Amino acid sequence: MPDASWYEQMYGGRDETLMPLEPGHKYFLRDSLAPGSGALLDIGCGTGNFLRAARDAGYTVTGTELDRNAAQFAKTQLGLLRVLGLTISEFAEKYPEEKFDVVTFFEVLEHQAAPLQFLRNVRACLRPQGYIALSVPNRERWLTGPDVLDYPPNHFLRWNAAALRHVLGSNDFEVLAIREQPAGIVHTAQMINMSLRTGLSAKASGNGSASFREVMQMAPEAASAVLHSEPSPRQRAMQLLGRLKYTACLPVAVAAYPYIRLRGYKGTYLYLLARLIK
Numbered sequence: 001m002p003d004a005s006w007y008e009q010m011y012g013g014r015d016e017t018l019m020p021l022e023p024g025h026k027y028f029l030r031d032s033l034a035p036g037s038g039a040l041l042d043i044g045c046g047t048g049n050f051l052r053a054a055r056d057a058g059y060t061v062t063g064t065e066l067d068r069n070a071a072q073f074a075k076t077q078l079g080l081l082r083v084l085g086l087t088i089s090e091f092a093e094k095y096p097e098e099k100f101d102v103v104t105f106f107e108v109l110e111h112q113a114a115p116l117q118f119l120r121n122v123r124a125c126l127r128p129q130g131y132i133a134l135s136v137p138n139r140e141r142w143l144t145g146p147d148v149l150d151y152p153p154n155h156f157l158r159w160n161a162a163a164l165r166h167v168l169g170s171n172d173f174e175v176l177a178i179r180e181q182p183a184g185i186v187h188t189a190q191m192i193n194m195s196l197r198t199g200l201s202a203k204a205s206g207n208g209s210a211s212f213r214e215v216m217q218m219a220p221e222a223a224s225a226v227l228h229s230e231p232s233p234r235q236r237a238m239q240l241l242g243r244l245k246y247t248a249c250l251p252v253a254v255a256a257y258p259y260i261r262l263r264g265y266k267g268t269y270l271y272l273l274a275r276l277i278k
Contacts (some may be wrong), residue, residue: 001112001152001155002153004066004067004068004085005155005220006069006220008067008068008069009064009220009224009227009270010057010154010212010216010223011067016069016073017047017080018047019046019047019049019072020049021049021050021053022107022135022269023105023135023136023181023267023271024106024107024133024134024269025049025050025053025106025135027135027269027271028104028106028133029053029054031133031177031273033176033177033273034102034131034133035101035131036060037059037101038058038060038100038102038103039057039059039062039099039100039101040050040054040059040060040061040100040101040102040104041061041062041063041091041100041103041104041125042063042064042103042105042106043063043064043088043103043104043122044052044064044106044107044108045063045064045070045071045080046064046067046070046074046199047070047073047074047077047078047085048063048073048074048078048080050104051078051080051083052080053061053064054079054104055080056059061079061080061082062082062084062089062100063084063085064083064091065080065081065084065085066085066087066089068085071084072085076180082189082247088122088125089106089117089118089121090118091123091125092124092125093256095104096124098125099126099127100126100130101124101127101130101131102129102133103125103130103131103132104131104132104134105122105132105134106133106134106135107135107136107137109134109137109159110155110157110159111155111156113153113156115167116133116167116171117193119171120171123171123172123276126276128193128276130275130276131176131273131274131276132173132270132274132275133271133272133273133274134271135269135270135271136182136269136270137150137155137158137268137269137270138159138160138161138181138266138267138268138269138270139158139159139160139163140160140161140180140266141265141266141267141268142190142191142265142266142267143191143194144182144191144194144195145194145195145197145213147194147213148213148214148216149213149216154216156176156225157209159270160270161180161270161272162196164178164270164272165178168272168274172276172277172278173274173277174276174277175272175273175274176273176274176275177272178271178273179270179272180266180267180270180271181266181267181269181270181271182261182264182265182266182267183213183260183261183265183266184267185253185254185257186236187267187268188253188256188257188260188265189216189246189249189250189252189253192252192253193245193249195243198234220225238239
């Protein structure tokens, strides 16, 4: 698995921005089966958007985040003083007596190369009959082509509802709720855009393309060089053309959406709420 420096390098553009809540966050905050209050630990809390919302909803919040810049943003900009730069295994080892009513990990499980060890560390932080809430990219989501974000070093695992039920049931969790996000207009536009990929943008931009998906697959030194360089006029032009192409897909997505809805195509997010039964 990548270390903290890799996440800081790849996701550093998000360190100075409060990202909007993701669907998984919203599903949890609206879930009538969730406890609604208590001590909550959020693993991989980023810049703290969900932690702030959970705090406002009545939870006492703690977060862990490997990206030091993101953790600093959460502390200074949002007043989330208990955001620790630790992995869940380091947290469980350093604070063995601290237990939580809820442990959340949104868009985290797919990044784990050792998921069973990860879940054991989560259990070590839970009180008896404590809750977990998570979201992962749904492997059954509608895709019109391969997505490099689904591959190492970014994602190590692909999950669907059946796989989550199996692995959590085998680790003494009772699944209380599962929600699969339906494909919306934005996702439809993204899939139309993906289906029209030609590779011309990458070729025209040269080997130094700053596309997030391409940079993620580079060796750390090469990625650093691209991320810290100014894009050339040709690269800027291709980036603009790429945005225009995506924009052109939006009206097509609006027209196609009734068909997509009729077919029941699934979107990106798969949300789950479970409770420890032992």
